[in-house]
Amino acid sequence: VQLQASGGGLVQAGASLRLSCAASGRTFSTYGVGWFRQAPGKEREFVAAITWSGGGTRYAVSVKVRFTISRDNAMNTVYLQMNSLKPEDTAIYYCAADTTHWGPPAQREKEYDYWGQGTQVTVSS
Numbered sequence: 001v002q003l004q005a006s007g008g009g010l011v012q013a014g015a016s017l018r019l020s021c022a023a024s025g026r027t028f029s030t031y032g033v034g035w036f037r038q039a040p041g042k043e044r045e046f047v048a049a050i051t052w053s054g055g056g057t058r059y060a061v062s063v064k065v066r067f068t069i070s071r072d073n074a075m076n077t078v079y080l081q082m083n084s085l086k087p088e089d090t091a092i093y094y095c096a097a098d099t100t101h102w103g104p105p106a107q108r109e110k111e112y113d114y115w116g117q118g119t120q121v122t123v124s125s
Contacts (some may be wrong), residue, residue, distance in 0.1 A: 001025040001097045003116030008093060010122045011085055019080040021095030021116060028076040029053070031099040034112055035069065035080050037091035037121075047093070048080060049105030058105040063089075085123045092118040 007019040021033060034049035048059045048069040057069050068081040078095060096112035098105075106112065 001031070001099060001114040003095050003097060003114060005093060005095045005116040005119040008119035008121045010124065013086055013123055013125050015085050015123070016081070016083045017085065017121060019082065019093055019095075019119060019121075021078040021080075023076045023078070023097065026097075026099060029073040031097050032101070032105055033071065033078040034096050034098065034106060035078075035093060036096060036109065037089075037093045038118075039088075039091040042091075044094070044109065046107040046109075049098075049107055050078060051105050056105050058107055060107075082121070085121075087123045087125045090121060090123050092120050094118045 002024045004022045032051050035047040036044050037047050038044040046060050050057050050069045050071050054071045066084045071078040095116045097114040098112050101111055
């Protein structure tokens with residue numbers, strides 16, 4: 001599985017961005033995908049995840065009302081719509097694939113076995 005994250009950029013607080021995670025390799029509709037982020041000087045943290053079908057989603061408390069994860073299996077892409085962005089959302093955002101677990105969307109890093117390269121999101125105040 002290869003993952004390519006894109007869509008990051010520099011925006012002002014309150015703005016929106018949509019991140020994309022394009023996948024290739026293994027059949028896309030057979031695994032879950034998650035988004036994580038890492039801010040400078042901090043550990044990487046879970047943001048959101050979606051099951052292989054798109055029928056199940058999970059969010060970090062800090063983003064639950066503002067972010068929406070979705071997927072288009074025909075396009076082999078997972079999206080992260082980010083609204084009402086805050087300076088504390090500034091981080092490198094990574095998408096990852098969970099190809100070995102079934103059930104609810106995973107939120108622990110160790111449950112993901114493939115990672116993309118990350119895309120920078122910077123929110124100015």
